[in-house]
Amino acid sequence: MHLKPGLLGTATLVVGEEHTAPRLGSGRAPVLATPIMIALMEAAAVDCVERLLGEGQESLGVHVAVDHTAATPIGLAVTATAELKQVNGRALSFYVEARDAHEIIGKGQHERVVVDTERFRAKVRTKAGMTG
DSSP states (O other), rough: OOOOTTEEEEEEEOOGGGGGHHTTSSSSBBOOOHHHHHHHHHHHHHHHHHGGGOOEEEEEOOOOOOEOOOOOOOOEEEEEEEEEEEEEEEEEEEEEEEEEEEEEEEEEEEEEEEEEEEHHHHHHHHHTTOOO
């Protein structure tokens, strides 16, 4: 694992009706839903580190603490950025931010943990009652 603070990742989407609060059940205003903004922030964190993980490893989101401070209407692009701030063993801490063409719409912190892909997937299969 070659992860060090300062690494950057990004993710972008153009807000469509399917990304709005009414569609997700998170409100009535026809603007970017908070869960979509958070998912975009997580995608930026994945973009930041996944390519640098070892063979058979992946990262999982385990904590999000963000403020959604401005509305974004349908048709505007939103770009999320993630900066790796700290690496503590398998634990990764990021500063995340999302902005549209006009302003920062959200920011905060996101935590991920690096796991062994096969071991993690085996636990999920066991939990689901599946075998091999």
